[in-house]
Amino acid sequence: MKRAVTLTTLAAAVMTITGCGTGGSAENYPSEPITYSIPFGPGGQSDVEARRQEPMLEEILDTEVNITYKEGAGGAVGWTELVSEQGDGYFISGMNIPHIILQPMTQDDAGYETDQINPVAIFQGTPIGLAVPADSDIETLDDFIEQAETGEQMTISGSGTYSGHHLAFMQLSNLKDLDMEYVPSTGAAESIQNFLGGNTDAIFANSNDLVKYKEDMNILAIGAEETFEALPDVPTFQEEGADFTASIDRGVAVPPDTDEEIIQTLEDAFLEIANDESVQEEMVNEGFEPVSMGREETQEHIDELKSEYEETMRELGEIE
Template sequence: MKDKFHAYVDIGRRRLLHAAGAASLLGSLPLKSALAQDAWPASPINYVVPFAPGGLTDVAARMVSKALGADKSWNLIVQNKPGGNANIGAAFVARARPDCYTWLAITMTHAANATLFKDSGYDLLKDLAPLAGLAASPMMVVVNAKSPIKTMADLLKAAKGKRQLTAGSSGNGTPPHLTLALYEKLTGTKLTHVPYTGGAPSLTDLIGGQIDVVFSNYPESLAHVKSGALRALAITTHARSPDVPDVPTVAEAGIPDLIVENFTGIMVPAGTPANVVQQASAAVLAELKKPDMQRTLVHLGFVPQPRGPAEFGKYLATEVQLWRKVIQESGIHTS
């Protein structure tokens, strides 16, 4: 009887040791294996927008979050982390756990920041991975409605004249400033850059006649063009906008390489399992391709551009290279 008891004890001990070993093995499995076995998403997704609430990037992120919540029952929480020229929020996501529960809304600003900031706390192309491209908003070249400059040809002639033109922007290194720099590079001209603290004050001074031209964010100047306060010379897209069908594209205006897209997309921490990234990306792209979503984006001033991880990654790398060259050749800095 005693031997039988010891036998039972030995069997129980072996089972416990086996179970402990299995638990230890599971605990040491890489994140990829663990995520492959668990249903994702099993908890809320933190969607970080590195800008203040209310801007176009924030609005687009909230649209995607709402759509995924309605159709997939996913719980996405938009968290605004502005500051540091959008670097604070980006660095936060770059340091997050690579489990696809932390997303970052990025824009053309981040593509430029890769060159503008040497110590931003993260490397855009190494510390973050593309999940999806969403849409892009063009730039629009605008002048005062009373200006004698009526076309891009007039602008070029005036820019090469004796008086140096003044061009406003929303600040050093911002998309309007970079578009101006690209224009100067392509045309061999030099305008006096006047940086403001945002797009709105630059347009206010343009309407007031204090400056000559603004290479403006399309949504910011659209209402002024429609009201007649500003005249649009060109839009930096391949096709004309249905909102302003009379405004020529930059190609039609004679500067085909002045294509500028202030894009928005989603990135996650590098090392996030590819299968989970693909799952999340497919869900986002499915929402972007729906007619109602596309109509809303167009109404806001976006051009829908649904891109998967590989395509968006290639596009982003190209944007980084483009603006690195423009920034370095133009001597642009943020101070």
């Protein structure tokens, strides 16, 4: 009996060292299917990009990639799950900025902290624009502001709470102390459906949705820093006298204790896809901004924005 126990213990030790059956070794990573979790519902920007990446990731990493969804609380449910997972490289998650910064900053218990989100790369950006229905009497941002100042309370659809859309709403509201109500949804796809279904007066939408549904809406302004290539006739908020920009960066992250070699493997794979010319062309045609930021640059980007958002949230009265 003692000999059997000893042999079993030895076999387990060998499996741990070699990574056989555990999936935890960086040396043979990846040797099992990878779960790619999207913290929003199907059909949104994060899902669209993950589906584009899926076959390419499987080819580069030589393993199966399974896309799953963990929606709720503007992505917070998914990121709470992310930080509790094992750091073996077999669970990765979509990552959205400014969400992962604003939620822990403004909520007592977001379920995770920004520093727990272990970034791998950023591969996509979408400026956020404000739009009204195509048959609306509102033709310009000034018209919109005037109606919000003098008319009944206006409702604006957006994806998530303390997200890029919510931040744009707060910044616009703060400019003129406008009477508006933010109507959050579980994701961009639901937000668009609410707006197109006539359930809200306006929408803060991502650039690719603005491009896709531009015939069904009048886009008043966009949060890009300069003229957005896919919508050259749409002015920026700054050009319309509203001094702010609005955008969402999307990338991928892993649990806090993930091995550096595993992160490097994933970073290389995602950047190979991000730098693929055909992928970039598809993204531009769809209204996305192609981005290619590795782990270190992404972390620096997050740290810089965290400082900026702390100041912004204080000015908006969201934090002390």
